[in-house]
Amino acid sequence: MSAPSIRYRKMNGLGNEILVVDLRAQSVSLTPALVREIAARPDTHFDQMMVLLRPRSHGTDAYVRIFNTDGSLSAACGNGTRCIAALAMEETGRSEATFETDAGLLPSWDAGDGLITVDMGAPKFGWSEIPLAREFADTRAIDLRVGPAEAPILSQPSVANMGNPHAIFWVDDVGAYDLARLGPQLETDPVFPERANISLAQVTAPDGITLRVWERGAGLTRACGSAACAAAVAAARLGLTGRSVTVTLPGGPLLIEWRERDDHVLMTGPWEFEHEGMLPAGSLETAA
Numbered sequence: 157m158s159a160p161s162i163r164y165r166k167m168n169g170l171g172n173e174i175l176v177v178d179l180r181a182q183s184v185s186l187t188p189a190l191v192r193e194i195a196a197r198p199d200t201h202f203d204q205m206m207v208l209l210r211p212r213s214h215g216t217d218a219y220v221r222i223f224n225t226d227g228s229l230s231a232a233c234g235n236g237t238r239c240i241a242a243l244a245m246e247e248t249g250r251s252e253a254t255f256e257t258d259a260g261l262l263p264s265w266d267a268g269d270g271l272i273t274v275d276m277g278a279p280k281f282g283w284s285e286i287p288l289a290r291e292f293a294d295t296r297a298i299d300l301r302v303g304p305a306e307a308p309i310l311s312q313p314s315v316a317n318m319g320n321p322h323a324i325f326w327v328d329d330v331g332a333y334d335l336a337r338l339g340p341q342l343e344t345d346p347v348f349p350e351r352a353n354i355s356l357a358q359v360t361a362p363d364g365i366t367l368r369v370w371e372r373g374a375g376l377t378r379a380c381g382s383a384a385c386a387a388a389v390a391a392a393r394l395g396l397t398g399r400s401v402t403v404t405l406p407g408g409p410l411l412i413e414w415r416e417r418d419d420h421v422l423m424t425g426p427w428e429f430e431h432e433g434m435l436p437a438g439s440l441e442t443a444a
């Protein structure tokens with residue numbers, strides 16, 4: 157049997173590298189090993205691969221599975237959702253699109269000026285919802301630290317679930333830490349049974365946060381949409397900012413609004429198409 161021929165589109169959301177693979181009309185099983193193999197190739201390298209599958213619910217454009225570079229799955233990816241929303245809007249001619257993920261429905265719409273807004277849903281703050289390995293009554297700051305108790309390097313992160321688990325450490329200068337060294341250690345801390353995305357956040361104004369992120373399963377990235385949402389809601393819960401903030405990542409700014417009326421978090425930002433091509437047939441042969 158000949159290998160299936162599968163088109164990919166390479167995009168990015170603020171430099172968060174996104175590979176879009178549309179399997180709505182094809183049946184191919186993507187194993188973690190195959191995902192890692194695709195990520196290892198320079199032309200198809202990604203932080204997240206957004207795999208579009210046939211819609212499961214009426215009124216949605218696709219059911220989406222999201223893979224990290226290491227082959228693990230995530231239920232949410234804000235930057236990737238803007239990318240697939242742009243493709244769906246181009247395909248349908250509409251100015252909105254809705255996707256289903258394992259974290260729920262993600263409605264998105266054209267916000268003008270080349271920007272797309274995604275309704276990322278309501279954050280969760282319960283310790284078992286994040287999830288954490290043991291009970292914490294107050295997830296605005298949990299007892300977790302790196303370094304000695306008397307002089308920790310990082311401590312007392314806020315935690316939140318934005319469709320995926322996030323820990324946010326509040327610092328005075330996001331550039332003063334070796335996140336490439338601290339990230340892997342914190343991502344896999346036993347307090348996070350499903351690992352976690354690790355952020356360093358610096359509040360710069362009542363409506364401004366600077367953020368660097370070590371992503372679960374992907375490492376340092378230029379931007380992480382769900383982390384920006386998690387940092388924004390965590391800052392508002394602590395009274396550090398209001399409910400509308402600009403979160404500035406290495407790749408650029410995202411506008412985050414934590415809507416009062418339904419608790420949903422709206423994320424607005426750009427997307428970019430880079431190139432397209434066909435996935436290497438040899439590897440797909442083993443997966444078909």
Ligand SMILES: N[C@@H](CCC[C@H](N)C(=O)O)C(=O)O
Pocket residue numbers: 172203204224229230231232233234235236320321353371372373374377379380381382383
């Ligand atoms: N970059 C994404 C988040 C990707 C998921 C994450 N690495 C995880 O495993 O939870 C975004 O823009 O939200």
